[in-house]
Amino acid sequence: MSSDTLLAFDYPQQDSAGLTCTAQAWAKTPPHLEGTDKAAVIARIKQLLLEKDVALVAHYYVDGDIQDLALETGGMVADSLEMARFGKSHPAKNLIVAGVRFMGETAKILSPEKRVFMPDLDATCSLDLGCDASDFAKFRAAHPDRVVVVYANTSAAVKAQADWMVTSSCALAIVHQLNLAGKKILWAPDRHLGRYIQEQTGADMLLWNGACIVHDEFKAVELDLLMAQYPNAMVLVHPESPQAVVDLADVVGSTSAMIKAVVEGSATEYIVATDKGILHRMQQLAPHKKLIEAPTAGNSATCKSCAHCPWMAMNGLQGILDCLENASGEIFVDEPIRVAALSCIERMLDFTKNHPDLLAKAQHGFVKNIGAA
CATH class of the missing domain: 3.40.50.10800 (NadA-like)
Structure with missing residues (x-):
């Protein structure tokens, strides 16, 4: 992302009084x-x-x-x-x-x-709050040569402006296919997920500057210390996390891919870097495995792991x-918005139906330009 794009479309996490959007x-x-x-x-x-x-x-x-x-x-x-x-x-x-x-x-x-x-x-x-539809329209209009790919975490009004909607389960596969077709991509809104996909596929991507307030808070320094405490644990990281956290992962993947990694994995301990709500279903499906919350703050903080979306x-x-x-x-x-947004969602659903083998494949390690494999 260019520096001028970053300045024009950065979303402030705090207002003038210092209050957060949460x-x-x-x-x-x-x-x-x-x-x-x-x-x-x-x-x-x-x-x-x-x-x-x-x-x-x-x-x-x-x-x-x-x-x-x-x-x-x-x-x-x-x-x-x-x-x-x-x-x-x-x-x-x-x-x-x-x-x-x-x-x-x-x-x-x-x-x-x-x-x-x-x-x-x-x-x-x-992510939705940080991608205003009118601001996004200006961003899109400034780059008419790019295919517009938006993450599911956006409003209907933003989806109505997109060529593709993607989720973390299918984003890598879809962008990989677009890149093979020689398409340049305008991506919104999560910059961490966009960067991860860009490095994995080698695609030409222009990124909106948004972030998930949960995943953006994971800390690589604290995760490294936790990994030393649990040296045999497999580290699972959602790709909405910062690059330094992703770089420490054994497995990078969507929520469904992370659950699959725990259920089918041979390790007995797993450090999980995503919203802690997922631990409930993980533990049900893998009751004999130890699940450890990845850290969002240091030992002096009020909360060592605060990874839960307030919404x-x-x-x-x-x-x-x-x-x-x-x-x-x-x-x-509104019906005009619904009709306009429908095509990008159906395009995703058609792709996932026709390419089930490409979906929810957690990446082991961080290997650049491997595409959807």
Whole structure:
């Protein structure tokens, strides 16, 4: 990315008062239910999901109780690619998407005939917030010769301007194919994932300057110390992390690829550098393996590993019940935006359907220009 692009499209994490964009998210963390109160809410949710023909789909990063509830009721716990596929193919007339707003928007874009709800409509994403649609339009207009590839973590209005939408499960494979076709790429919004893909494929990529507030906080110095403490542990890193962290990884991959690495790997210990919400499903699938949270801060910090998205944390059981009882949290996408955004999502889904062998392949080590292999 050129220095002028960096200055023009950098997204400030703080306002003039020093407040971060996560303040409202942390303030809205739902109360934690316990005992008979939790059991009663879960029982009522199960009843209403069935009565009202609703499927619940949850991301790996949301609360473990919600993940369990989705699986117990015939829904799905998945990464954003599988969530998109599930919502489109499931016969239910209604969907509840436990995750962040772009996931609900994607479900609505793909299934306009369904009613789509979310436990809290304010649950968003720093990547989405950091890629304003009007600013992105200027960025895109300045580079008309480039194929526009946007990460799933963007608004419907940004997707409406894109040629391709990708997730971390398929981004490497899709960019590799575009590079083989001689295409130059305009990428948004995560700079770390974009840089990783650029180095892996050798593609000509111009990068928007965005970052995930969770993955951007992993620290290589602290990770190196933790690796010395657990010398036999395999290190798993999501490619949204900074380069110095990625460079220490044994495996770099999407959430689904990281889970696969734990389940199928021969190691007994794993250091995991992604949102700690994933540990719930990992531990269920690999109960005899030790999972260690990668560090986001040093020993003197209040929190040694703070890797949890504050917006994912806004998803609660009570919010799901409110969707079912009061039809709260419904997602709407203006029809012109929906139609414009649909093509880039369907293009991704068609690619992943036709090239399943290229997807979710975690890279072992950091080897440049290996493409999607």
